[in-house]
Amino acid sequence: MTERTSWQRFFDEHAPIYDDNVFVQNTLREVEFLLGELSLPQGGSILDVGCGTGRHAVELAKRGYAVTGIDLSTEMLARAAKAADAAGVSVEWIHSDATRFSLPQRFDAAICLCEGAFGLLSQTDDPIEQPLAILRNISRSLKPDAKAMLTVLNGVAMLRRATDSEVAAGQFDLQSLAVSSAHPPREGLDAVAVRERGFVPTELALLLRLAGLSVVSMGGGTAGNWGKRPLDLDEMEIMVVARKTAEPLAGA
Numbered sequence: 001m002t003e004r005t006s007w008q009r010f011f012d013e014h015a016p017i018y019d020d021n022v023f024v025q026n027t028l029r030e031v032e033f034l035l036g037e038l039s040l041p042q043g044g045s046i047l048d049v050g051c052g053t054g055r056h057a058v059e060l061a062k063r064g065y066a067v068t069g070i071d072l073s074t075e076m077l078a079r080a081a082k083a084a085d086a087a088g089v090s091v092e093w094i095h096s097d098a099t100r101f102s103l104p105q106r107f108d109a110a111i112c113l114c115e116g117a118f119g120l121l122s123q124t125d126d127p128i129e130q131p132l133a134i135l136r137n138i139s140r141s142l143k144p145d146a147k148a149m150l151t152v153l154n155g156v157a158m159l160r161r162a163t164d165s166e167v168a169a170g171q172f173d174l175q176s177l178a179v180s181s182a183h184p185p186r187e188g189l190d191a192v193a194v195r196e197r198g199f200v201p202t203e204l205a206l207l208l209r210l211a212g213l214s215v216v217s218m219g220g221g222t223a224g225n226w227g228k229r230p231l232d233l234d235e236m237e238i239m240v241v242a243r244k245t246a247e248p249l250a251g252a
């Protein structure tokens, strides 16, 4: 791979403390919930896009599923591999940008959780093509009728929180619903400038449709508060479950 993107650098350096974040403390409940949504055959195959330290992938492998995890950060993947070894399970780990991977049509389900790549824009990513490329790659890897579950930033809530001065300062871009900010990946390190974008439900449904995926359900999916409920205007994340109903329309 070429030079590290801003998110790659951020997560490489954040990896040692990622599992301490409050939003990753509900993994067991999340795994039970997603298994209830994905209609998987016993021992079925699951693709985890932006798998991070493998918290879902390893739990799913422990339950007998054949899991493949993809991530851009070698440091996140190194921790994921260690977690799988410690749990005594085998998971296929792939180091790749989610906009670029290509896998055969062999998965019974896909997950892309907690902004696993989706909407985490590099400084040069096109805000529409980046998520669309990820959805197309996911869709191509799914068997017909297989489901995908994503949790993504809720653009409606981002719009309600944004101020005129943030827009004027270019910190919140109204056209792409992208926030530009800078955060130290962990204490004592320099801040890394990153861009992440939200989605309104209509655009999300359209992107999914272009990728050959039809919405099964869309609702509130904020980390730590997963459940079947309508999307709240201020909810941080949208949870969408979609089904592969067609091949993706050709595109860039």
Ligand SMILES: C[S@@+](CC[C@H](N)C(=O)[O-])C[C@H]1O[C@@H](n2cnc3c(N)ncnc32)[C@H](O)[C@@H]1O
Pocket (backbone or CB within 6 Å): 007, 008, 011, 024, 049, 050, 051, 052, 053, 055, 070, 071, 072, 073, 076, 096, 097, 098, 099, 112, 113, 114, 115, 116, 117, 118, 120
């Ligand atoms: C917030 S973490 C979510 C990790 C995991 N899905 C979870 O629920 O804990 C985002 C992950 O996406 C990865 N990521 C960011 N951009 C990516 C890209 N373009 N392709 C693949 N992975 C990416 C990061 O390295 C990081 O591991």
